[in-house]
Amino acid sequence: MDGGLSGALNILLLLTVLSLAPGLLIMCTCFVRMVVVLSLLRQALGTQSLPPTQVITGLALFLTFVVMAPTFGRMYDEGVRPYLDGTQTDQLVAWNDAKEPLREFMFAQLEATGNWSSLYAILEYRGVDVSDPSRLSRADVDMLTLVPAYMLSELRTAFLIGFRIYLPFLVIDMVISSLLISMGMLMLPPVLVSMPFKLLLFVLVDGWQLVTTSLMTGFVQPGAPAGATPFG
Known part of the structure; x- marks a missing residue:
């Protein structure tokens, strides 16, 4: 009887984990930064849905x-x-x-x-005194506070990375647009002309490997040496 009950509990636990796994994957891992940066890269290339x-x-x-x-x-x-x-x-x-x-x-x-501001904001909203962060510890931060703060931090980081990705492609668009205006070809869409040059630049610098490698190395594994920070 106990064995059957234990097996049923294990199955229930497994089903619970499987039902929560997609949400945990999106909210608590590096997936947020990855998918946002890759989506911004696609927009910067101007390849629409490719x-x-x-x-x-x-x-x-x-x-x-x-x-x-x-x-x-x-x-x-x-x-x-x-x-x-x-x-x-x-x-x-x-x-x-x-x-x-x-x-x-x-x-x-x-x-x-260093994106502690979102964590402080949520803690303050929940009634925690954040006037002196050195008095706080990680035990004071539950998952209900940590997860949204982490997601906001990842979104901010992803948009900063996306801004840096956009810059070289923006320069190409501006150069192509200036050339077309100087040549009097006002009816030719600059985006259509600049796309091959964007793709050529991206291929020459091995853009996919460069971006994905930078993304992976941008994450710090727990236990890595760090300076004096709050919630140490």
């Missing part, structure tokens, strides 16, 4: 798995495996153990980017 959204999402998804592999491994080893092995029978303790590596990852990105 690559297709499915390709952009798929690439961002697999890059997310690459970056998050150490964190996912720790989550399984520290939280899921002990529960499945029966060494940890308390579901709440197992959940806390499993989410701790993910919390460390999110805090590591906040430290790397």
